[in-house]
Structure formats: structure tokens, C-alpha cells
Amino acid sequence: MEYIETKLKGVFIVKPKVFNDERGYFFESWKKEDFEKHVGNIDFIQDNESKSSFGVLRGLHYQKGDASQAKLVRVIKGRVLDVAVDLRHDSPTFGQHVMVELSDENKQQLFIPRGFAHGFLVLSEEAVFTYKVDNVYAPQAEASIRFDDPDLGIEWPLDMSQVLTSEKDLKGVAFRDAEYF
Numbered sequence: 001m002e003y004i005e006t007k008l009k010g011v012f013i014v015k016p017k018v019f020n021d022e023r024g025y026f027f028e029s030w031k032k033e034d035f036e037k038h039v040g041n042i043d044f045i046q047d048n049e050s051k052s053s054f055g056v057l058r059g060l061h062y063q064k065g066d067a068s069q070a071k072l073v074r075v076i077k078g079r080v081l082d083v084a085v086d087l088r089h090d091s092p093t094f095g096q097h098v099m100v101e102l103s104d105e106n107k108q109q110l111f112i113p114r115g116f117a118h119g120f121l122v123l124s125e126e127a128v129f130t131y132k133v134d135n136v137y138a139p140q141a142e143a144s145i146r147f148d149d150p151d152l153g154i155e156w157p158l159d160m161s162q163v164l165t166s167e168k169d170l171k172g173v174a175f176r177d178a179e180y181f
Contacts (some may be wrong), residue, residue: 059119
């Protein structure tokens with residue numbers, strides 16, 4: 001696998017080596033030894049999966065304090081635009097984001113360390129999104145920043161009239177009002 005660090009320190013695009021033949025394909029989606037060599041020691045404790053339709057936008061979510069989560073995300077069906085926003089006050093890239101297309105075709109993954117908000121927009125008819133986390137869900141520590149906050153400047157490729165999001169995400173706070181880590 002190839003590990004490419006993005007402009008946000010600690011956020012990596014992970015590109016697997018895919019072996020294709022007439023039967024289909026094979027690739028290693030995660031290998032502890034390689035991951036630790038390139039990214040560090042992350043103790044993933046749970047795998048999650050979600051299914052969403054075209055235009056669904058989930059995010060920008062994070063958990064505060066000791067409940068913060070690192071995530072390794074990928075798409076096993078469809079195509080999404082995945083976004084990570086740096087919420088680390090001491091980071092030179094605080095408030096900046098990276099945007100990466102993840103799909104069943106490119107088989108790329110994105111590693112998002114603790115200290116980031118995360119969200120994604122479904123670009124295909126349907127998407128199955130899976131991710132590893134290193135901490136349990138803690139509803140008391142959950143927080144959300146508005147996906148369309150002008151201070152973040154995220155350029156989602158769909159008109160907002162095409163976007164479907166939850167009531168909770170619509171109630172996300174402005175970036176400048178968010179509680180960070």
C-alpha cells in the first residue's frame with residue numbers, strides 16, 4: 001500500500017495495490033504492520049458501515065475530548081467526496097480541510113486522526129461507506145459543525161437543493177462557535 005500524507009499533518013490517503021484478473025480483484029484493505037510503519041500505532045476497536053443515496057451529506061461530525069476518534073474510511077460501493085477539517089488549535093492548518101474522492105473503483109482510503117471533524121457527500125446513486133474507529137461512540141461528547149459554514153470554504157460539488165442531510169446536521173454550529181479539543 002502507498003501512504004500519502006495530505007497537507008493536513010497526520011491525514012493520509014491510503015492507496016492499496018490491487019491485483020486484477022479475469023476472476024475479479026484482490027487487495028489488502030488494512031495491514032497492521034504497514035499501517036503502523038507509515039501512520040503510527042492506532043488501536044482500532046470497531047468497524048462501522050453506512051448506506052446512503054445520492055446527495056446525502058453526513059457531517060461535519062466529531063467527538064470532543066477523550067471521546068475523540070481516529071477513523072480509517074473507505075467506500076465499498078459507489079462514490080463519495082470525503083472531507084476532514086483540522087480542529088487542532090495548535091496546528092498550523094487549524095480550520096483547513098482536505099477533500100478526497102473515495103470510490104469502489106479507486107479503492108482509496110482516508111485516515112483521519114483524532115482532532116478532526118469529518119463528513120462526506122454521496123456522488124453516486126448509492127454508496128456503502130465503511131470505517132474503522134479507535135474509540136466508542138459517546139453521545140455526550142458528540143458535536144457537529146455546519147457543512148456549509150462560510151469560514152471553512154468547503155466547495156461541495158452539488159447544488160444545496162440536491163443535498164439531503166439530517167435535522168441534527170442542519171443544526172450544526174458555526175465553525176467559529178464550535179467547541180474544539
